[in-house]
Amino acid sequence: MLNHDIVIVGGGPAGMAAAVAAYDNGVKDVVILDRDDDLGGILRQCIHNGFGLHKLGEELTGPEYAAVYKAKVEERGITVYKNTMVLDVSKDRVVTATNRDGIMQIQAKAVVLAMGCRERSRGALNTPGTRPAGVYSAGTAQKLINCEGYMVGKKVVILGSGDIGLIMARRMSLEGAKVEAVCEIMPYSGGLTRNIVQCLEDFDIPLYLSTTVAQIHGQKRLEGVTIAQVDENRNVIEETKRFIECDTLLLSVGLIPENELTVQAGISMDRITSGAMVDENCETDAEGIFACGNVLHVHDLVDYVSDEAERAGKGAANYVKNGSNKTEYIPVKAVGGVRYVMPQHIHAQPGEEVSLFMRVGQPYGKVRLTAKCGDKVMAQAVKLKVAPGEMEKLVIKTDKFADLTGEITVTLEEM
Amino acid sequence: MERKLTCIICPRGCQLTVSGEADNLTVTGHACPRGQVYGINEVSNPVRTITSIVRVANREDTMVSVKTAQPVPKGAIFEVMSLIRNTTVNAPVKIGDVIIDSVYGTQVIATKNID
Structure with a gap:
């Protein structure tokens, strides 16, 4: 068993900011565990700009924002275990992880959970139809295009008008694809106004509100989707059904905090946020275990993730230095x-x-x-x-x- | 000439109407002076920062993300994209390295470090 003062689970924006804040508040023995091959988390695939306006006072792309925090982590000599998947966090703060060297266990004095979130998938929607190639979550398409240089399709329909869906509508258009429609089941968009303007209106992409994908067509490859308006109970209105030919369907239908470890640890959860219940220092009801970033609740701006993670990192450092602060x-x-x-x-x-x-x-x-x-x-x-x-x-x-x-x-x- | 726009300066998203001719534009529907400036710029000289990727020739399956260092005219988006798509680079690349020089008075620069 290894021993470290603070173990951070996840090396995205939340994990990096928490590690830096913990170090700067006087606890030098901080380690980050991340399952990917580099720090940065989902920012690595978010090549668009608009990050950092609040926190850093300049407008950066995702990889640049990640690089700012990665440099802070490296300057402080904080140990990072890459390609390392955390399997379990116990209530008494034993972290079990696996990588190419095998299984390792770390007894931590404090743990910061910063696992981020993942996308809701087609399975969660129960959309009728076949199961052809060409149906992607928006974030998967984003990773394939931006990190691996693999263009996913030519004629696209996007379901969901959250920010990732809007960003991908622009990205696909820039790369020469034709985005036929963005469908949103709600009567309003969940995305930021600036994204509606700069990602849809700039490229003349129609946004259909109170509209969903009612059926998916195609055998090997997606051949099209049936879209339809929905009533106030979100039931499909049959007579509004119409077919749109497309080879690609991107789903941007919500994000789910990735809380398997939190639940396994027996930490109390909030049913609305799907994250842990915490106090103002981001401490969960398990003493010495903190949570921050999108694993706690889904944020719209990374700037606020960094702020929150700093509170968690500071809280973890104070816990290591001063012990429990669980009072009234x-x-x-x-x-x-x-x-x-x-x-x-x-x-x-x-x-x-x-x-x-x-x-x-x-x-x-x-x-x-x-x-x-x-x-x-x-x-x-x-x-x-x-x-x-x-x-x-x-x-x-x-x-x-x-x-x-x-x-x-x-x-x-x-x- | 009359155009309807959504202001993006703040989350309020005022519905602006910009009317008049090039050197004499009038904005209505804005709640603050910043909205007026946005409306006039958006009609007279709209610009956008472009972000994309460039293939790293000497690394397998690796792309480096790039952006225009300054915003470029909105009408030139696809021309700049075509320049970017026809470019490759060799690693190592550092954030801020110039990938394409002289594009509408600015440069396309790297936004990711590739060792």
């Missing part, structure tokens, strides 16, 4: 139009300001977001427009934490 907690609850709030509970006396992150359940115009404890307003903000695709934030100042009882609720009121 106040629960934080989302109410009404607010779908979820992170963290799910915070220390009654956190000692510094606390940021709450939330998503709304549907798009609204002007709203007021309020965090309250009983009748006491903890934090408030007015937003001109909110949508499920854009994470919102409320900051609770330190002096608000005096004499709290009960729980903090976060509500939304339309203005």
Whole structure:
């Protein structure tokens, strides 16, 4: 059995930022385990730009953003086990992993879970039809095109208008493919406005809302899809069915935090975020085990992943230096139009300001977001427009934490 | 001339209408001055940063990601893409290395390190 102070599971943006923050907060014995052959995670295939505007003050591509953090990891001499797959994390922080050298076990003083998320696949949709070649998740197509130089198709339909679907619509168009349509089952897009404009409108790609793929056709290779509008219960409206000829269908239908290790460790999960329940330091209910990034909840911007991972890394370092900090907690609850709030509970006396992150359940115009404890307003903000695709934030100042009882609720009121 | 645009400066996404002629454009529908500037630029001189990949000739199945160092005219996107597609490089490549010089007053540069 090896021994390390902090073991980080995953070397993407969350894992790298957590490792750097842990080191900078005084714990030098930090190791990163990653299953891929290099650090960077999914940023390596995100060659488009728009990363880093908030965090680094400049607009970078995914590989450049990853390189900034990889350099920080290397400067600090943090050990990275590449091509190493973590199989198990126990509640008492024994990490079991495998690589070409065999199985290894590390007893860690603290663990940071930073495994990221994966895409929902065709199987999760139950789309009727045959099973031909040419049906890809958007991220798989992105990796094939951007990392391996393999063009996946010529005539494309994309199901799902999340950011990856939109980015791939542009990418396929730039490489000479014809994107026939982007279909979105919801009555609004889950993607950022700038992506709708620069990925669809720039290339005259139609976006069909309240529309889904009702059938997949083709024997060996995809020959086309039947698309159809859906009613308010998301059931296909038969008379709106129409056939679109295509050789490629990309699915961008949601991301699922990759939490097998978290569940195996017996850590309490949040049913809405599909991630662990954590406090403001990103500590789970298993003492000394922290979680951050897309494994905790799916983020829209990597900048916020890095921020969150820094809190987790710092929390892990403090745990190693000072021991348990599990004292009295106040629960934080989302109410009404607010779908979820992170963290799910915070220390009654956190000692510094606390940021709450939330998503709304549907798009609204002007709203007021309020965090309250009983009748006491903890934090408030007015937003001109909110949508499920854009994470919102409320900051609770330190002096608000005096004499709290009960729980903090976060509500939304339309203005 | 009249064009309808969605402003992308902030998440609010104002629906802009830009009307008038080249040197006398009027923007309506914007909620802030930045939206006005966006509307005028987007109609008079729209530009985009292009990101793509270039094959690394001396490494098997390896691509290096690239971008235009500055945005290029929107109308030139496919011309620049065709230049990029017809280019190969040899490793090692470092972030910032010039892959193609002189493209609409800027350069295509590497965005990934290949050892």
